[in-house]
Amino acid sequence: MTSNKIVGSTLIVAGTALGGGMLALPLASAGLGFYPAALLIFVNWALMTYTALLMLEIHQHAEQDATLNSLAKNLLGKPGQYLATFASFFLFYALCAAYIAGGGSQLTNKINDFMSLELTPQFGAILLTIIVATVVSIGTHSVDLVNRVLFSVKIIVLALTLSLLFPHVESINLLEMPVQQGLLLSALPVIFTSFGFHGSIPSIVRYVGVDIKTLKKVMICGASAPLVIYLLWQAATQGVLSQTDLLANNSLTSFITSLSSVLQQPQVSQSVSVFADLALATSFLGVSLGLFDLLSGMMKRANSTLNSNESNSTMSTDGKSHRVKTALVTFLPPLAFALFYPQGFITALGYAAVALVILAIFLPVAMVTKQRKAQTSGYRVVGGNVTLVLASLMGCLIIASQFLQMADVIPAVG
Numbered sequence: 001m002t003s004n005k006i007v008g009s010t011l012i013v014a015g016t017a018l019g020g021g022m023l024a025l026p027l028a029s030a031g032l033g034f035y036p037a038a039l040l041i042f043v044n045w046a047l048m049t050y051t052a053l054l055m056l057e058i059h060q061h062a063e064q065d066a067t068l069n070s071l072a073k074n075l076l077g078k079p080g081q082y083l084a085t086f087a088s089f090f091l092f093y094a095l096c097a098a099y100i101a102g103g104g105s106q107l108t109n110k111i112n113d114f115m116s117l118e119l120t121p122q123f124g125a126i127l128l129t130i131i132v133a134t135v136v137s138i139g140t141h142s143v144d145l146v147n148r149v150l151f152s153v154k155i156i157v158l159a160l161t162l163s164l165l166f167p168h169v170e171s172i173n174l175l176e177m178p179v180q181q182g183l184l185l186s187a188l189p190v191i192f193t194s195f196g197f198h199g200s201i202p203s204i205v206r207y208v209g210v211d212i213k214t215l216k217k218v219m220i221c222g223a224s225a226p227l228v229i230y231l232l233w234q235a236a237t238q239g240v241l242s243q244t245d246l247l248a249n250n251s252l253t254s255f256i257t258s259l260s261s262v263l264q265q266p267q268v269s270q271s272v273s274v275f276a277d278l279a280l281a282t283s284f285l286g287v288s289l290g291l292f293d294l295l296s297g298m299m300k301r302a303n304s305t306l307n308s309n310e311s312n313s314t315m316s317t318d319g320k321s322h323r324v325k326t327a328l329v330t331f332l333p334p335l336a337f338a339l340f341y342p343q344g345f346i347t348a349l350g351y352a353a354v355a356l357v358i359l360a361i362f363l364p365v366a367m368v369t370k371q372r373k374a375q376t377s378g379y380r381v382v383g384g385n386v387t388l389v390l391a392s393l394m395g396c397l398i399i400a401s402q403f404l405q406m407a408d409v410i411p412a413v414g
């Protein structure tokens with residue numbers, strides 16, 4: 001095993017997790033205070049690392065090229081497979097919708113400032129979608145290229161942003177307590193989504209091989225990088241802005257504006273803003289490529305079944321027209337959401353959490369439970385049934401939180 005592959009895989013895990021969700025953390029935890037927010041971040045990290053290890057436990061008895069779909073089919077039958085497919089689509093669409101809404105208003109703001117215009121956020125949403133759709137439709141290679149550059153710049157800008165914010169942290173701000181207990185529950189879905197990376201586990205197993213010891217290191221290190229970065233980010237943002245200032249913001253753009261008005265230093269808010277753009281762009285590229293590939297495969301299969309039934313059909317499944325059709329199905333639904341809910345960044349991340357609970361908690365727990373009955377040897381994640389039940393309960397709590405916010409029973413975040 002080359003150490004290059006291990007480092008590469010760890011970076012894939014960390015890079016997938018560290019996305020646009022991070023920008024929503026200060027907004028979702030506004031009013032919580034730093035220590036309660038840090039506790040929630042830690043709990044979600046433990047939960048997501050645990051379920052990633054469950055996935056490894058499942059992969060150890062399967063082929064190296066197993067996918068979530070094939071694992072679910074083998075262990076849980078057709079219903080498991082359908083649930084996995086449905087939840088994957090829901091997750092990808094919800095995340096793309098969040099990134100278009102968040103990124104669109106950021107882009108509009110930039111254009112408005114630069115050209116002294118008064119464009120609406122919808123304009124930015126459409127422009128951003130056209131740009132990303134073009135890169136994704138050209139192919140994986142172009143996404144890889146653009147992503148590599150953006151990802152490296154993103155890490156540098158993050159380091160710069162944190163070092164600019166930290167001198168302004170007031171320890172008194174960090175000691176504030178939750179303004180309302182219900183907020184603890186409300187913040188759960190968004191924090192949970194920000195630790196999501198589980199869709200990339202099968203690709204990493206395929207890349208590294210079924211070497212559980214190495215894979216365990218990759219998962220634990222890959223998930224710990226976002227833990228450290230999120231804690232620093234929370235300390236920086238909750239330390240610079242008071243609870244009242246944080247609570248007054250309901251969008252990413254207003255959060256960045258209030259940072260600049262409190263600090264009176266344009267370069268700090270400029271670097272936060274550039275970081276936000278990069279985080280949204282890299283996440284949007286990565287997630288929409290996943291969705292595009294999933295849809296492309298499905299549409300090809302559907303087409304070839306049609307073609308074999310009508311042998312004289314001349315419809316081509318490759319080439320330009322297929323890619324254009326796939327791009328439309330990939331990008332139009334999330335764009336429509338962002339056009340109707342230009343402020344829907346946090347809301348869409350909350351919906352993504354519901355699908356992610358199915359993919360990253362319920363399915364792994366169900367598959368491991370089934371597998372443990374048949375397999376008595378091999379790697380087993382610690383904790384036995386107790387941790388399986390605890391993880392499932394957390395999953396129920398996250399879904400409940402999202403629905404209670406929709407029904408206005410607990411305060412909605414963002």
Ligand SMILES: N[C@@H](Cc1ccccc1)C(=O)O
Binds near residue numbers: 017018194196197283
């Ligand atoms: N963690 C990602 C969201 C995500 C969830 C699940 C899988 C992939 C990505 C973010 O913060 O934006």
